[in-house]
Each structure stands twice: as C-alpha cells, then as structure tokens.
Amino acid sequence: MADVAARAxxxxxxxxxxxxDGASIAAETRDRIIKAVEELGYVLDQSAGSLSSKRTxxxxxxxxxxxxxxxxxxxxxxxxxxxETGLQLLLGYTxxxxxKEEQLIETMLRRRPEGIVVTGGRHTSRGRRLLEQAGIPxxxxxDLPQTPVQHVVGFSNADAAASLVKYLYGKGYRRxxxxxxxxSRDTRGADRRAGYEAAVAELGxxxxxxxxxxxxxxxxxxxxxxxxxxxxxxxxxxxxxCVSDLSAFGAVMECxxxxxxxxxxxxxxxxGDFEVASCCVPSITTIGVHCYDIGHKxxxxxxxxxxxxxxxxxxxxxxxxxxxxxxxxxxx
Amino acid sequence: MADVAARAxxxxxxxxxxxxDGASIAAETRDRIIKAVEELGYVLDQSAGSLSSKRTxxxxxxxxxxxxxxxxxxxxxxxxxxxETGLQLLLGYTxxxxxKEEQLIETMLRRRPEGIVVTGGRHTSRGRRLLEQAGIPxxxxxDLPQTPVQHVVGFSNADAAASLVKYLYGKGYRRxxxxxxxxSRDTRGADRRAGYEAAVAELGxxxxxxxxxxxxxxxxxxxxxxxxxxxxxxxxxxxxxCVSDLSAFGAVMECxxxxxxxxxxxxxxxxGDFEVASCCVPSITTIGVHCYDIGHKxxxxxxxxxxxxxxxxxxxxxxxxxxxxxxxxxxx
DNA sequence: TTATGGTATGGTATCGATAACAAGGAATTT
DNA sequence: AAATTCCTTGTTATCGATACCATACCATAA
Numbered sequence: 001m002a003d004v005a006a007r008a009x010x011x012x013x014x015x016x017x018x019x020x021d022g023a024s025i026a027a028e029t030r031d032r033i034i035k036a037v038e039e040l041g042y043v044l045d046q047s048a049g050s051l052s053s054k055r056t057x058x059x060x061x062x063x064x065x066x067x068x069x070x071x072x073x074x075x076x077x078x079x080x081x082x083x084e085t086g087l088q089l090l091l092g093y094t095x096x097x098x099x100k101e102e103q104l105i106e107t108m109l110r111r112r113p114e115g116i117v118v119t120g121g122r123h124t125s126r127g128r129r130l131l132e133q134a135g136i137p138x139x140x141x142x143d144l145p146q147t148p149v150q151h152v153v154g155f156s157n158a159d160a161a162a163s164l165v166k167y168l169y170g171k172g173y174r175r176x177x178x179x180x181x182x183x184s185r186d187t188r189g190a191d192r193r194a195g196y197e198a199a200v201a202e203l204g205x206x207x208x209x210x211x212x213x214x215x216x217x218x219x220x221x222x223x224x225x226x227x228x229x230x231x232x233x234x235x236x237x238x239x240x241x242c243v244s245d246l247s248a249f250g251a252v253m254e255c256x257x258x259x260x261x262x263x264x265x266x267x268x269x270x271x272g273d274f275e276v277a278s279c280c281v282p283s284i285t286t287i288g289v290h291c292y293d294i295g296h297k298x299x300x301x302x303x304x305x306x307x308x309x310x311x312x313x314x315x316x317x318x319x320x321x322x323x324x325x326x327x328x329x330x331x332x
Numbered sequence: 333m334a335d336v337a338a339r340a341x342x343x344x345x346x347x348x349x350x351x352x353d354g355a356s357i358a359a360e361t362r363d364r365i366i367k368a369v370e371e372l373g374y375v376l377d378q379s380a381g382s383l384s385s386k387r388t389x390x391x392x393x394x395x396x397x398x399x400x401x402x403x404x405x406x407x408x409x410x411x412x413x414x415x416e417t418g419l420q421l422l423l424g425y426t427x428x429x430x431x432k433e434e435q436l437i438e439t440m441l442r443r444r445p446e447g448i449v450v451t452g453g454r455h456t457s458r459g460r461r462l463l464e465q466a467g468i469p470x471x472x473x474x475d476l477p478q479t480p481v482q483h484v485v486g487f488s489n490a491d492a493a494a495s496l497v498k499y500l501y502g503k504g505y506r507r508x509x510x511x512x513x514x515x516s517r518d519t520r521g522a523d524r525r526a527g528y529e530a531a532v533a534e535l536g537x538x539x540x541x542x543x544x545x546x547x548x549x550x551x552x553x554x555x556x557x558x559x560x561x562x563x564x565x566x567x568x569x570x571x572x573x574c575v576s577d578l579s580a581f582g583a584v585m586e587c588x589x590x591x592x593x594x595x596x597x598x599x600x601x602x603x604g605d606f607e608v609a610s611c612c613v614p615s616i617t618t619i620g621v622h623c624y625d626i627g628h629k630x631x632x633x634x635x636x637x638x639x640x641x642x643x644x645x646x647x648x649x650x651x652x653x654x655x656x657x658x659x660x661x662x663x664x
Numbered sequence: 665t666t667a668t669g670g671t672a673t674g675g676t677a678t679c680g681a682t683a684a685c686a687a688g689g690a691a692t693t694t
Numbered sequence: 695a696a697a698t699t700c701c702t703t704g705t706t707a708t709c710g711a712t713a714c715c716a717t718a719c720c721a722t723a724a
Contacts, residue, residue, distance in 0.1 A: 001680065011704050016682060026702060041465040046442040047379045047388065048680030051709045056379065066407060072398040088439060091423060107420060110378040133373040220611040249611065256613045276608060279552040279581065281588045333710065343674050348712060358672060380710030383679045 001045075007036040019044055050112070058088040059302060060108035061117040064096045064186070065217055068244075070272045070291045071119065074141065077295020078117060081303060087114070094119070096186045096216050102127035109134050115302040117295075121145025121152070122187045137305030137315070139298045142188060144321065151305065152319040153298040157188045158195030160287050160324045164241055164269055165199035167285075167326045173239040173267055176200060177209035179218075179226045179251065180243035186216030189243045192271060196241055209234045216243075223247025224254030227268070237266060239332060245270035245277040248284050252331055267332035282330035289324045297322065333377075339368040351376055382444070390420040391634060392440035393449040396428045396518070397549055400576075402604045402623045403451065406473065409627020410449060413635060419446070426451070428518045428548050434459035441466050447634040449627075453477025453484070454519045469637030469647070471630045474520060476653065483637065484651040485630040489520045490527030492619050492656045496573055496601055497531035499617075499658045505571040505599055508532060509541035511550075511558045511583065512575035518548030521575045524603060528573055541566050548575075555579025556586030559600070569598060571664060577602035577609040580616050584663055599664035614662035621656045629654065 005012045010029060017023035018033040036042075050056040061078055063071040079089050092108060094101040102124040108116060115136050121143040123131065131138050131149045138150040145152060161178075168176050178197075184190040197208045211230045214222035223242055227250075230237055242248035248270030255262050262268055262282055270277055270286040277284035297320050308315040337344045342361060349355035350365035368374075382388040393410055395403040411421050422445065424436040434456040440448060447468050453475040455463065463470050463481045470482040477484060493510075500508050510529075516522040529540045543562045546554035555574055559582075562569055574580035580602030587594050594600055594614055602609055602618040609616035629652050640647040 012681075013683095013705080014703060017703085020682095024701060024703095029702080041461065043438065043441045043462070043466075045444060045680055047382050047444060048709090049682065050379050051383055051680080051711085052682040054682095054709070066398060066404040067401050069399050075398060106375065109375045112377060112379060129373065130375070134375075220607050224611065249608070253611050253613050275552050276581075279556065279585050280612070281585050344711075345675080345713095346673060349673085352712095356671060356673095361672080377710055380679090381712065383681085384710080384712035386679070386712095 001042070004033065004036045004040055004042050007040065008033045056112045056114060057086060058090050058111070058113055059115045059117065059306075060090050060092065060111075060113040062092045062094050062101055062104050062108070063119050064094050066091075066093050068217060068246075069274055070289065073291035074119075074295035074298075077292040077297075078299040078302075079295075081296050081299025085303065087303075098122060098124050098127065098187075102130070105130045114306050115139070117141060117298050117302065119143075120187050121148065121154075123149075137302050137309065139302055141294050141298050143191070144319070148317070148319065150317050151298075151301050151315075153294050153301060153322060154320075155289070155322050155324050156195070157191035158198065160289070161192035161195035161241065161271070162199035162202075163324075164271070164287055164326055165196055165203070167328070168239045168241070168267065168269065168332060169203050169205065171267070171332070173332075174205050175209070175234070175236050175238040176205065177211060177230050177234065177237050177240040178243075179211045179213070179223065179230060179240055179247060181214055181216035181218045182212040183216065186243070189216050192241075192243055209237060211240075218243065218247045220246050220250035220253070223250030224257075225250075227251035227254050227266070228258075231260070231266065239263070239267035239269070241269045241271070243271060245272045245274040245284060245286055248286070248331070249274075249276050249280055252280065252282065252284060263330070263332050269332040273327055277327075277329070285329045285332035286327050287324050288327045290322050294322050333374070336365065336368045336372055336374050339372065340365045388444045388446060389418060390422050390443070390445055391447045391449065391631075391638075392422050392424065392443075392445040394424045394426050394433055394436050394440070395451050396426050398423075398425050400549060400578075401606055402621065405623035406451075406627035406630075409624040409629075410631040410634075411627075413628050413631025417635065419635075430454060430456050430459065430517075430519075434462070437462045446638050447471070449473060449630050449634065451475075452519050453480065453486075455481075469634050469641065471634055473626050473630050475523070476651070480649070480651065482649050483630075483633050483647075485626050485633060485654060486652075487621070487654050487656055488527070489523035490530065492621070493524035493527035493573065493603070494531035494534075495656075496603070496619055496658055497528055497535070499660070500571045500573070500599065500601065500664060501535050501537065503599070503664065505664075506537045507541070507566070507568050507570040508537065509543060509562050509566065509569050509572040510575075511543045511545065511555065511562060511572050511579060513546055513548035513550045514544040515547065518575070521548055524573075524575055541569060543572075550575065550579045552578050552582035552585070555582030556589075557582075559583035559586050559598070560590075563592070563598065571595070571599035571601070573601045573603070575603060577604045577606040577616060577618055580618070580663070581606075581608050581612055584612065584614065584616060595662070595664050601664040605659055609659075609661070617661045617664035618659050619656050620659045622654050626654050 001012045005015045017025045018030045092104040117139045143154045200206045200208045211226045213226040273286045273288040277286045305315045333344045337347045349357045350362045426433040449471045475486045532538045532540045543558045545558040605618045605620040609618045637647045
C-alpha cells in the first residue's frame with residue numbers, strides 16, 4: 001500500500017480510503033490511486049485490514065456434507081442473504097461428526113468470523129462452550145434444539161418423519177419400515193427415526209421395523225442394499241421410509257432391478273425432496289423441506305444480529321420454525 | 333493473549349510458543365498456560381498471527397458449483413492432501429461464470445492464500461493477470477489449457493467426449509447427438525461438445541446433431557426436456573451423449589416415462605460417473621473421470637510448490653494429465 | 665574453577681492496514 | 695470581512711500476534 005501511495009503521491013490513509021466505498025475522497029485523487037493500484041497489480045491485504053478495523057467480513061457456516069444438495073441449498077440461501085453486504089460465507093464440512101464439528105468451530109473462531117451458522121442442535125460440550133463464549137451471533141439450523149445456544153432456524157425432524165408415517169397410514173399401509181444409517185452420528189437422521197418410531201407406536205401399527213445400514217450419510221447404493229435386507233427380514237413389509245431421498249432412490253432402483261413393483265409390492269418414501277426424487281421413475285414421495293429458506297432466514301437473522309452487536313443493541317434470541325410438507329408422488 | 337500471559341505469569345511470547353507445536357518450551361510452563369487458556373476460554377487470533385508470520389494457513393479453491401459431486405470429490409481430494417499440514421481449504425463457487433471467477437479470485441487473494449486451485453483453463457484477462465501476479469502457486473484443474481498460468485492437473489474434455497463418440501460408433505450407432513447447455517459459459521461443457529463434433533466429423537457420420545438447452549449446469553429436469561426436443565427434431569437419432577450424468581439421467585427417466593426404450597429406441601451416455609449413473613435402471617454408460625485424484629494430485633502439487641517457495645527453490649511448472657475411461661453400462 | 669553449549673524465557677520491533685483526531689483550504693453564511 | 699462549515703488529506707497510535715535477538719540459567723566438559 002505504501003508503494004501505491006508513493007506512486008500516487010498521497011499517504012497510505014488516502015489509498016485506504018480510495019479502496020473502500022463510503023469514504024470521503026476527491027474523485028480525481030481516487031482515480032489517480034486506482035490507476036496506481038492497477039499499474040502495480042496491488043491487491044488489498046484484508047487480514048491486516050481486519051486486524052485494525054475489527055471486521056473480518058466473513059461468516060462461518062458448518063454443514064454436514066458438501067455432497068448433499070439440501071445443505072448446498074441452505075448455503076446458497078445464506079449467501080444470497082449476504083448479497084448486498086459484502087459479507088462472505090466460509091463453509092466447513094463436519095462429515096456428520098460432532099467431534100469434527102468441534103474442531104471446525106475452533107478453526108473458524110480463530111479466524112474471527114462475525115457470526116456462525118451450524119447445522120443441528122447437538123454439539124460436543126466443548127463445541128457448545130466455544131459457541132457460547134465466542135461473543136458473536138450463532139444460529140443453529142435444521143433442527144429445534146431443546147436448549148438452543150442462541151438463535152434457531154429449523155423444524156422438527158421427528159415430527160416431519162411422523163407426518164410421513166401418518167401419510168402412509170392414510171394411504172392404507174400398515175407394515176411400515178424405516179431405513180437409515182447404522183449409527184446415530186447423523187443426529188437429524190436419528191431424530192427422523194425417533195419420529196417414525198413414535199408415530200408407529202401412536203398409530204398402534206408397531207413394532208417398528210428398522211433397517212440400520214451403512215455409515216451416514218447413506219448412499220444410493222446402500223439404500224438399494226438396505227431394501228433387499230428389509231424384504232428378506234420382514235417379507236410382509238408394505239412400505240418403507242428412507243432417511244433421505246438418496247437412499248430412497250437407491251431402494252426404488254434396486255426394486256426395479258428385481259422386479260419388485262413400487263409401490264405395489266413395496267411403497268417407498270424419502271426425505272428432503274432432492275431433484276432425483278421428482279425426476280425418477282417412479283417419482284418418489286418425500287418430505288419437502290425449505291432448505292433454501294432455512295439458509296436465507298438464518299442469513300438474515302445473522303445480519304440483524306451482527307448489525308445489532310455493532311450498534312450496541314443486542315437482538316433478542318429468536319427461534320424461527322420453518323415449514324415442511326409431504327409431497328405425494330408415485331412411489332408411495 | 334496478554335490476559336492469558338498475565339494469568340500464567342509469563343510473557344505473551346511464551347503463550348504464543350505454548351500454543352504452537354515445535355517451539356521450545358518447558359512442559360510445566362506449557363501446562364500452566366494451557367490451563368489459563370482454558371479457564372479464560374481464549375481462542376487464538378489467527379489473522380493477527382498471519383500478519384506477523386506471513387502464513388495464513390489456507391489455500392483457496394474455486395469450483396463451478398457446490399451441487400456437482402464431481403467437483404465435491406475434487407475438493408475432498410485437495411483437503412485430504414492437506415491432512416497432515418494444518419492447511420485449510422477455502423472454497424469459492426464460480427457458478428460456471430468467468431466473471432464471477434474473477435471476482436472470487438480477487439476476494440480470495442485479499443485474504444492472502446498460500447496457493448490457489450482453479451477449475452478450468454479459461455479466465456477473464458484480469459482474472460488471469462491476478463493469478464499471474466499473485467506470487468503464489470497456482471494450479472488449473474479439470475482441463476488442459478493451451479497456455480497454462482502455472483501448474484496443471486487435468487485432462488482433455490474434448491478427447492474424452494470424442495472417445496465416447498468412438499465407443500458408440502463401435503457399438504454400431506451412427507446417428508449420434510449431443511445434449512448440452514445453451515451457452516458456452518460452462519467451458520468444459522463447450523469442450524466436450526467440440527470433441528463430439530470433431531469425432532463425428534472424423535468418423536464421417538456428420539452432420540452433428542446438437543441440442544442446446546438451459547443455462548449450465550443443466551439439470552436432470554432439463555436433460556429430460558432436451559431429449560424430447562431431440563427426438564422431435566431428429567426422429568432418426570440413435571444415440572445421445574449428454575454433457576453430464578445428471579442430464580443423462582433426466583433424459584433416461586423421461587424416455588422411460590414415454591416408453592422409449594433405452595438403449596433400443598435411443599442409446600444415452602453421460603459424463604462424469606456420478607453415483608446416480610451406476611444406480612439407476614437402466615444404468616448409464618459414461619466417462620469415468622478421476623475426480624478425487626485430480627484434487628489429490630493438485631493438492632500435493634500445491635504443497636510441494638508452497639514448500640518450495642518457502643525454502644527458496646521454485647518448483648518447475650508441472651502438467652499432470654489424469655486418466656479417464658468409457659464405462660460401459662446398460663444405457664448405451 | 666572456568667569455559668562452553670543448550671534450553672527456556674523475555675523485550676522490542678514489526679507485519680499491513682484502519683480508527684481517531686488534526687489541520688489546511690475552499691465554499692458558504694452572517 | 696470575519697466566522698462557520700464542509701471537504702479532503704495527513705499524522706499517529708493501534709489492532710494481536712510472532713520474528714528476531716538478547717539474556718538468564720543450568721548442565722556438562724575441560
């Protein structure tokens with residue numbers, strides 16, 4: 001910056017002003033500085049700037065997996081909410097592990113984000129403490145935690161799964177199974193399973209038939225293998241709810257391969273309304289979650305909270321409950 | 333840090349040493365400091381550290397889309413290559429636009445990454461200049477640029493598409509079409525199309541039949557719409573190559589919906605070997621690209637280059653050509 | 665006993681920008 | 695004409711850590 005200043009015949013302070021908008025500077029001087037910047041190929045050093053201004057200009061978001069278009073949509077929603085602000089989103093991938101999440105929280109906090117969005121309401125105790133003590137706005141998403149850290153934008157995965165059970169019940173299915181991963185690492189997956197079990201019990205169509213298979217997130221392939229196991233273990237089964245559309249798709253395709261008609265031999269439902277669910281033949285009944293919306297609302301909430309922190313008025317803790325609905329298609 | 337130092341009865345310098353490994357410090361002192369750190373809930377400020385040490389500890393990677401599992405795999409490959417180093421990956425999404433890429437390059441460079449990975453070999457002229465002048469190692473991936481900026485890890489998309497045409501030709505197909513996006517925004521998509529056209533010309537089975545539809549990246553849905561247009565426009569068509577597996581999947585499903593047998597009525601091939609291609613019925617013939625490998629090799633190359641920069645020996649510019657192959661399945 | 669070397673720690677300068685305040689000059693008001 | 699205001703620019707201190715060098719201390723060797 002000193003080089004640029006020398007070339008333009010001004011002080012570094014003036015260069016600094018020329019490079020940010022909203023500062024008072026003569027148009028002529030600014031042009032001269034911009035010219036010098038371009039001639040020298042100078043790029044602002046933001047880490048130095050942040051140190052001084054105490055604004056790093058980014059927000060951290062932790063999502064389970066890069067490979068899941070639901071979370072990708074949420075990330076897009078957050079990004080879009082920041083469009084006008086110059087705030088950047090820094091993504092981290094927890095791979096559905098709270099330990100990895102804890103580690104990422106710390107890594108992120110070291111870079112001093114202005115806010116943080118996490119997926120889910122369960123964390124390691126140290127992870128939670130880090131979030132609480134960070135002194136920045138925190139939003140938990142995709143879940144309704146019992147005792148939130150601060151703000152929440154989400155829905156009850158258990159209730160959503162239960163509503164799918166009730167939908168199937170309404171369609172006349174009684175022997176309803178659940179296909180999910182083999183550990184409770186994926187806490188939202190575990191919640192969906194719990195919701196399934198509660199609904200089955202409530203409707204008096206128990207006991208539950210649960211196939212636990214593969215490490216979350218379970219793949220299409222694993223969904224296919226799981227449905228085969230399911231039918232081997234409980235041949236009387238009439239319908240299956242899969243923990244996500246990806247496994248549901250794998251299951252539907254495997255049934256097709258084996259000439260098990262869907263939904264006649266077995267009805268299959270998914271979760272998340274991925275694109276594959278609407279495209280595939282037969283199309284897949286699922287729960288539509290407003291992924292983008294979750295992100296967008298979380299982003300806006302964070303913006304208000306950050307703005308509040310800056311101006312001294314702390315925003316009251318908010319919980320925003322988002323919508324979901326059963327999307328009825330051919331597979332169930 | 334001063335608070336921690338005071339509490340532990342040492343200087344900040346000693347605290348700094350306690351918090352990084354490899355520094356000489358008495359075990360007892362370190363324990364005392366760690367204790368103080370935990371009691372105070374202190375988290376290191378990395379932006380200040382980077383300013384001083386001139387090491388930001390992260391590498392930038394620009395990929396077209398978060399929603400494409402191919403690039404996600406590449407990102408995973410890069411991350412894995414960094415596993416032992418403490419280097420972090422910062423992802424940016426260009427949405428298949430070189431203008432957006434240019435903007436991201438600048439945003440990233442402001443944070444002073446230690447290296448940068450970009451997807452593709454085409455950039456705006458300013459984007460290219462920024463990369464050249466950044467003074468850090470640069471790797472271009474997923475392409476073989478005519479005049480690389482520095483290092484390259486990729487393959488020829490045109491040749492890969494051509495090899496798919498030849499595969500179909502070998503299977504007896506002569507009237508072969510190409511389905512892709514309607515702009516050349518997706519430069520790799522455009523290269524694949526060029527490779528298709530070259531191969532069709534070379535084999536004397538022209539003219540090419542090209543359906544251009546939708547803004548890249550084209551979706552499953554759009555693949556389905558495109559195949560309908562294709563058959564309306566050229567009913568004699570025998571086979572179609574889609575720009576990616578996602579559109580190929582959409583096309584296959586739409587055919588199924590309309591009772592156009594695949595591959596009997598029309599053979600369909602994709603590109604990229606996404607999971608959906610192997611799972612779906614009929615399974616989809618495609619080009620298998622070693623996405624993870626591209627990332628892993630790019631990551632390792634970058635590591636060596638960064639190490640070289642630090643120790644003064646500049647690494648000679650490398651071009652690593654990765655493998656691909658036609659994966660023969662049911663759809664073609 | 666003295667010399668030598670290694671280890672642990674502290675002091676100071678510095679990384680590259682920006683905040684806060686100061687000041688000079690032109691434009692406007694009284 | 696003097697006073698006031700606004701606009702533009704510069705000076706200095708500072709953000710929070712680490713590099714670099716200095717130093718105290720202890721252990722071992724001569």
